[in-house]
Amino acid sequence: MTPVRSRPTTAYAILGLLALQPWSTYELAQQVQRSLNWFWPRAERRLYDEPKRLVADGLAISTPGFTGQRRRTVYEITAAGRDELADWLGRPPEPRAVDFEGVLKVFFADAGSRTALLATLDEIAADARERLGRLDVMIDQALTDGARFPERVHLQAVTLRQHVDAELAVLDWATWATEQVTSWTTASDPGDWVPQDELARLHERITLAVASRS
Template sequence: MTTTTYVILGLLALRRWSTYELAQQMKRSIRYYWPRAESHLYEEPKKLVALGLATATREDVGRRPRTVYEITEAGRGALTAWLATPGSGPLVEFEGLVKVLFAEQGTKDQLLGTIAAIRADAEAAREHHAELGTDLLVTGGPFPERLHVNSLVLKFMWEQAEAVRRWAEWAEGVVSEWPDTAPRTGDQARRVISTVTSSTVDAPPE
């Protein structure tokens, strides 16, 4: 049982789904904080059935058959037990930032291109989150009774994308002032490091 297995189990606790519907629901928001290959998502429901935590029913939709999965009582018990333990913190997987880390081995233009791509991705994510938020406000989403927990997750998604966007905007300004060969040392770099080491945790916004 992996975290992805429990994600699918949690979705099944809401309603019956086909594997295609589960994949579409993952794309709606979950992929922004738990990205997994779509091929894996098609295997997880089968695992739940093998463990007795879900059932599988074949249905005909038009000319095409599909398998619909539904949670069992044992599955609900397993989900409740999993929720009773704290989850781990975020693990960041960020190829663009890895390229920033070794940017002195390339050119200034390459670095600026990498940062610009990071900013564009963050802005696209913000746009998606804003559209999702609008849908939740207007319609309540597919599960309006869950708006209170969805709002907590949406706030995190927005703040994460906004933090990346702000960083990229700042980094573009800093790198733009560098000579063609990036400085290895300098007062500006020391000031940046100083602001990080001397910063304090602000109170969360109300």
């Protein structure tokens, strides 16, 4: 039996795309930017090396071709590739990891001005709104004939809902936070605002949620 050499998750991400159809590296990069970027953002550079390793390990095959004089490599998944992909799907996922520089700036806001804090919250909200706009376009494409993989619309709907939920949560939070901060005197002095009340509400929400959804 083949030893289950664990690969970087990016390998499986590419394998997953190859399971849908053969792609050239360039198309693969486009596709990753378009759809995977929401939950598995990787630099384009990575997507040029990883398929080579998949080929070396027999999980994909590469077919060199030409567009006029210009070389182009098309990758295709193998049976072994589909096996490893299915295997990976059966293993527990890594916990979610979030890089959110905006919240880092909010957390350390007392080392700067109240104005800077409000600007940060504004940029966070603007970013969320921009993302929601792009999600709306994707939803539209999935609804109309634009869907590239009509047989996968159910999975797209489920994952799109995750993105929308996440972005709306950020937007709501940033909107709420802006309202609170507006009543503060400075970034280090919240004036009359009582953080303990908010913390108590958070505790309530957690208790309720964990009780009802377990």
